[in-house]
Amino acid sequence: MLPKRVAALKFEVLSPQEIRRMSVVKIITPETYDDDGFPIDGGLMDTRLGVIDPGLRCKTCGGKAGECPGHFGHVELAAPVIHVGYAKLIARLLNGTCRECGRILLKDDRRDRFIEEIERRIEFNQNYEDVIKEVFRLTKAAKKCPHCGEEQIEIKFDKPTFFYEGEHRLTPKDVRERLEKIPNEDLPAFGLNPKATRPEWFVLTVLPVPPVTVRPSIILETGQRSEDDLTHKLVDIIRINQRFMENKEAGAPQQILEDLWELLQYHVTTYLDNEVSGIPPARHRSGRPLKTLAQRLKGKEGRFRGSLSGKRVNFSARTVISPDPCLSINEVGVPKEIAEEVTVPLFVTPNNIEIAREFVLRSEHPKANYIVRPDGRRIRVIESNKEELAEKLEPGWIVERQLMDGDIVLFNRQPSLHRMSIMAHYVKVLPYKTFRLNPAVCPPYNADFDGDEMNLHVPQSLEAQAEAKILMAVQEHILSPRFGGPIIGGIHDHISGLYLLTRGEKKFNREEAMELLRALDISEIPVKNEYTGKEIFSFILPELTLEFKAEICQGCEECKGENCEYDAYVIIEKGKLLKGTIDEKAVGAFKGIIIDEIARKYGKEEAKKFIDRMTQLAIRIISKLGFTVGIDDEDIPPEASMQIEEVLKEAEEEVEKLIKAYKEGDLEPMPGRSIEETLEMRIMQVLGRARDRAGKIAQRHLGMDNAAVIMAVSGARGSMLNLTQMAACIGQQSVRGERISRGYTYTNRTLSHFKPGDLGAEARGFVRSSYKRGLSPVEFFFHAAGGREGLVDTAVRTSQSGYLQRRMINALQDLKIEYDGTVREQTSGSLVQFRYGEDGTDPMKSFRGKAVDVRRIVREVIGEVKK
Amino acid sequence: MKFKLQEHMLVPKHEILSKEEAEELLKILGVRKEQLPKMKADDPIAKEIGAKPGDIVKITRKSLTAGESVFYRLVI
Numbered sequence: 001m002l003p004k005r006v007a008a009l010k011f012e013v014l015s016p017q018e019i020r021r022m023s024v025v026k027i028i029t030p031e032t033y034d035d036d037g038f039p040i041d042g043g044l045m046d047t048r049l050g051v052i053d054p055g056l057r058c059k060t061c062g063g064k065a066g067e068c069p070g071h072f073g074h075v076e077l078a079a080p081v082i083h084v085g086y087a088k089l090i091a092r093l094l095n096g097t098c099r100e101c102g103r104i105l106l107k108d109d110r111r112d113r114f115i116e117e118i119e120r121r122i123e124f125n126q127n128y129e130d131v132i133k134e135v136f137r138l139t140k141a142a143k144k145c146p147h148c149g150e151e152q153i154e155i156k157f158d159k160p161t162f163f164y165e166g167e168h169r170l171t172p173k174d175v176r177e178r179l180e181k182i183p184n185e186d187l188p189a190f191g192l193n194p195k196a197t198r199p200e201w202f203v204l205t206v207l208p209v210p211p212v213t214v215r216p217s218i219i220l221e222t223g224q225r226s227e228d229d230l231t232h233k234l235v236d237i238i239r240i241n242q243r244f245m246e247n248k249e250a251g252a253p254q255q256i257l258e259d260l261w262e263l264l265q266y267h268v269t270t271y272l273d274n275e276v277s278g279i280p281p282a283r284h285r286s287g288r289p290l291k292t293l294a295q296r297l298k299g300k301e302g303r304f305r306g307s308l309s310g311k312r313v314n315f316s317a318r319t320v321i322s323p324d325p326c327l328s329i330n331e332v333g334v335p336k337e338i339a340e341e342v343t344v345p346l347f348v349t350p351n352n353i354e355i356a357r358e359f360v361l362r363s364e365h366p367k368a369n370y371i372v373r374p375d376g377r378r379i380r381v382i383e384s385n386k387e388e389l390a391e392k393l394e395p396g397w398i399v400e401r402q403l404m405d406g407d408i409v410l411f412n413r414q415p416s417l418h419r420m421s422i423m424a425h426y427v428k429v430l431p432y433k434t435f436r437l438n439p440a441v442c443p444p445y446n447a448d449f450d451g452d453e454m455n456l457h458v459p460q461s462l463e464a465q466a467e468a469k470i471l472m473a474v475q476e477h478i479l480s481p482r483f484g485g486p487i488i489g490g491i492h493d494h495i496s497g498l499y500l501l502t503r504g505e506k507k508f509n510r511e512e513a514m515e516l517l518r519a520l521d522i523s524e525i526p527v528k529n530e531y532t533g534k535e536i537f538s539f540i541l542p543e544l545t546l547e548f549k550a551e552i553c554q555g556c557e558e559c560k561g562e563n564c565e566y567d568a569y570v571i572i573e574k575g576k577l578l579k580g581t582i583d584e585k586a587v588g589a590f591k592g593i594i595i596d597e598i599a600r601k602y603g604k605e606e607a608k609k610f611i612d613r614m615t616q617l618a619i620r621i622i623s624k625l626g627f628t629v630g631i632d633d634e635d636i637p638p639e640a641s642m643q644i645e646e647v648l649k650e651a652e653e654e655v656e657k658l659i660k661a662y663k664e665g666d667l668e669p670m671p672g673r674s675i676e677e678t679l680e681m682r683i684m685q686v687l688g689r690a691r692d693r694a695g696k697i698a699q700r701h702l703g704m705d706n707a708a709v710i711m712a713v714s715g716a717r718g719s720m721l722n723l724t725q726m727a728a729c730i731g732q733q734s735v736r737g738e739r740i741s742r743g744y745t746y747t748n749r750t751l752s753h754f755k756p757g758d759l760g761a762e763a764r765g766f767v768r769s770s771y772k773r774g775l776s777p778v779e780f781f782f783h784a785a786g787g788r789e790g791l792v793d794t795a796v797r798t799s800q801s802g803y804l805q806r807r808m809i810n811a812l813q814d815l816k817i818e819y820d821g822t823v824r825e826q827t828s829g830s831l832v833q834f835r836y837g838e839d840g841t842d843p844m845k846s847f848r849g850k851a852v853d854v855r856r857i858v859r860e861v862i863g864e865v866k867k
Numbered sequence: 868m869k870f871k872l873q874e875h876m877l878v879p880k881h882e883i884l885s886k887e888e889a890e891e892l893l894k895i896l897g898v899r900k901e902q903l904p905k906m907k908a909d910d911p912i913a914k915e916i917g918a919k920p921g922d923i924v925k926i927t928r929k930s931l932t933a934g935e936s937v938f939y940r941l942v943i
Binding site for chain 2: 123124125126820822828829830831832834835837838839840841850851
């Protein structure tokens, strides 16, 4: 069968004839069911509209519930009503055409010029909205009809559905008559296609009644029927419609008819959209606003965003995640409970029928849950029928077996901001109730284990499984397209562990070395009685040559290279770590130069292996050596405290001096700044420097073997600033990048503890205490003020960037890079870029964003020469 | 005072393609004229080089990533 393609979609407005033609029944009574609970003919539940109750048959097509798609009916409205969705357009049309002859209020040649412009823009695929806007603007301004000379009166549009000509109110009937007069030739100028749409169709005379399948009723436990909101609304419309008709025939007074007409208009309006401004929404008996047509489509939970762009799916699972360093980065630990519920289809062929039969006959874990026959019938496999089913099994059937080790699944954490948010993992069925993952894959998912949950999906076809393995596997995403470097790598303890291992010339005897290496699949190592940490690390390195500065590099003015006194210059030659310490720069996520090099030189599989071994090794080392942080790690000796006190006092005195100079007018303003600004900047500078100096003093006394310092310098977790704030001084608190100055504005002070106009350090939010020592009440207040700003910032940023991303995805979703390197829009085939990104480079295969890594090539070439 | 836009360092090189070149380009890309990116005929640079609606303009820009990049626009 040839696949059918949708060539084009055209939106038109239903004409009354069209509505009647597609209708199978004219609805004449608001009653739905009779006393026996059967649908009434000519009612809203008429069986000609389709059926929802099992057992009944549709009178139109003869289908049962589920087979019959449903059929439209219609209601003949006793009087025309305005369609709210088109009310604004109607207002524009009324103002744009002559009240007498119905012609457009433009001379023919001008009208034709506009029509031409619109056609031209359509041809070039451009936006013609502004042309139409111009037409409406011009025609509204016209005072006199250029065709018949009639004076024009402006029509006032009173939202949502009322029109006034001066004081006189136009009934929908008047409106319709006027719209009828607009000739077809004038319509294109208003952006309407006369073949598709006549303006008088914007005023309803017939109302289509959607099939019952669109508005199914549900039966409550009490046996009572509960109708859909749409049905409720339709009942209202029909009831008023009938009342109106009866009154008209009985010759009721004009006033009563008008009131009924308005009521009918209200019901039809709320039927179409129950959230129009200007009228109260129609409510359910319970007071809940009804969900009518527009509400079904609109918004996040609406048909488009909720049911079409995003759907709920089968073969998926969700639970809390927790770490398991013993898993490979491309594995995921799946709780047995989940593995027993979600299934993988096994397509039975003559070759695998025995295997399939075995699954059917098993009575625990990897067993078959269901069998699907070629006719689509799905049979649950249970103890009592498994023998019978295994007997009947033949090629062409599908056995749905439980998830087991080695199956491929997609693993996802929301928000799915980039492609690495969904990756393919291999299943490892484990006890307990959480998904387990190697902590090295936390960065791409941005996951942690403070209660995060993740989703798992099982691909259901061989094609999908193959694609997942080839395109989506974790190792395919070690290098990120975001910056052309590794996004998967060591974190936290991995970095601390390797730092401890490789720092200096740590010695391990043979037993210790074996203990560290036994979990890794390393087959051969030289026999020695003593190994250095650097040697042990070298065992997991493939052959490669590298030289770089480590994260712990102090940034000396003159780099001493391999003689670095901090052991911060890493030299790896032919897979042997000769010099330097392994830290975040070498193996960390986002930085990891070694991972980057391995991935480029030996490929993804090798990089995966390296990360697996590296994380295993690091965890073993850190558990062996022990690593712990406590509040007493930030203890500093009394003399250090005194020094810090001294530094802070000096700074505060300097601030006082600056303020004095300012008050006496001796302060020299900086270029482009007022004296006040200069003062603020100078004070901030002085206090910032003071904190840094205090931090330096603390750091000197903490020493390099302090666990917290090790984490900070190796890049495992935290920063020196964090330590400074804990041990020495928290420093200046700020709101909007300035010292805190808000508070009692009328006396110009932040708190009543200070003198009015006090500009001193303490009065403007300088916190001299450390977190360890604790904050004074005043300091605590300022700290809270600064902290609040941070919280608000993050909250605002996430929502803003989320919406920004949504818009970008919508704008870019159907651009595709063709094989010739051009970027084209998929539906129109129009070109967007002639060469993707100007250089045609896949950022994932780039080197940190650049197309070629010249240094690497040079190094490789020179390396060859050396040999 | 009238000065040439093309001489400004930030304005990339614009040239009108000849009929043959234009046809060749469309053939290589396999597109219709209308599927190209567009520029207005009253764009200052289009006026300066005398591009008329229907012409295809070749724009050669300096690029940080590719050194030089070529772009085409249909004048409308």
